[in-house]
Amino acid sequence: MTITKQNMRHKHYIxxxxxxxxxxxxxxxxxxxxxxxxxxxxxxxxxxxxxxIDGTGSYNYLEKAKNTALNIINTxxxxxRIYIRWISENSILDKNNIISAILPGVxxxxxxxxxxxxxxxxxxxxxxxxxxxxxxxxxxLISAKSPKANKTDxxxxxxxxxxxxxNHSDKKAFLILMSDMxxxxxxKFNNYMLNGVEVLIxxxxxxxxSFEAKxxxxxxxxxxxxxxxxxxxxxxxxxxx
Numbered sequence: 752m753t754i755t756k757q758n759m760r761h762k763h764y765i766x767x768x769x770x771x772x773x774x775x776x777x778x779x780x781x782x783x784x785x786x787x788x789x790x791x792x793x794x795x796x797x798x799x800x801x802x803x804i805d806g807t808g809s810y811n812y813l814e815k816a817k818n819t820a821l822n823i824i825n826t827x828x829x830x831x832r833i834y835i836r837w838i839s840e841n842s843i844l845d846k847n848n849i850i851s852a853i854l855p856g857v858x859x860x861x862x863x864x865x866x867x868x869x870x871x872x873x874x875x876x877x878x879x880x881x882x883x884x885x886x887x888x889x890x891x892l893i894s895a896k897s898p899k900a901n902k903t904d905x906x907x908x909x910x911x912x913x914x915x916x917x918n919h920s921d922k923k924a925f926l927i928l929m930s931d932m933x934x935x936x937x938x939k940f941n942n943y944m945l946n947g948v949e950v951l952i953x954x955x956x957x958x959x960x961s962f963e964a965k966x967x968x969x970x971x972x973x974x975x976x977x978x979x980x981x982x983x984x985x986x987x988x989x990x991x992x
Contacts, residue, residue: 791951791991797830797854799922801912804849805930805956806837806897812985813897816929816954819989820892823927824885826991829856832922834915835892838930839900842907843940849895852888856881902936909975910940916948924948926977931956932964946976953983 793800802823804816820835827833831854837847856877866874908928916924926948932955950972955961969980983989 791989793827793925793991794923795828797828797832797922798925799832799916799919800827800925800927801915802833802835802927803838803842803908803912803929804835805903806839807900807903809903809933810931810956812954812956815985817892819929819953821889822989822991824854824888827854829854832919836908836911837898838903838905838908839898840902840904840936842904843911847898847911850888850891855884903930903933904936904938905930905932905934906936906939909945910943913943913945916945926950928952929954931958932968944976945972947978948976950977950980951983952981953989954985955982957984
């Protein structure tokens with residue numbers, strides 16, 4: 752009976768998160784105020800997006816970060832390639848991979864009265880497959896267990912992202928970091944590069960040293976070739992288009 756209740760709670764949690772991501776993905780017009788970030792636009796062509804979620808004991812907003820990642824999945828263009836990984840005590844390792852996927856399908860419609868029934872059936876099958884693949888991706892993210900690492904390896908995460916961008920230089924690239932950005936491992940990978948990558952540090956966990964941290968990381972990431980570096984605090988409303 753206990754297992755059944757846990758499964759029911761998990762299903763309800765997935766349903767609530769799916770509903771929330773659908774709401775945020777509907778393209779609402781947002782007024783420009785101090786608590787709203789409305790500037791993250793992917794464009795229409797497929798992109799490559801590497802998302803890093805802080806899985807260490809010092810980061811307090813894991814569920815919020817997962818929800819942000821779900822919003823990203825629901826708004827990226829079709830055929831975009833995504834990698835979702837943990838930031839841990841050794842972030843470059845393969846074991847930190849949560850999801851690696853190509854977002855399915857193009858938008859299709861079977862409402863055209865002039866297409867054949869066979870074509871309509873094929874379109875409906877493709878839509879069903881697209882929905883299934885996206886559902887599997889979302890459920891994998893929701894059920895992912897944090898490594899609860901004792902240390903935070905930001906440089907390893909940047910090096911791992913750099914390798915993935917290197918293999919897809921034909922696509923517009925985004926690097927998402929959700930963390931307190933406090934590297935306390937100190938193992939630098941000086942040869943990592945982020946040429947043309949837009950870096951978004953979202954759900955940023957701030958403290959008394961946040962201003963210095965923002966300046967430090969902005970300067971370093973721009974030096975490594977990033978096209979832009981921006982921060983969004985934990986209480987900012989983030990909308991993607």
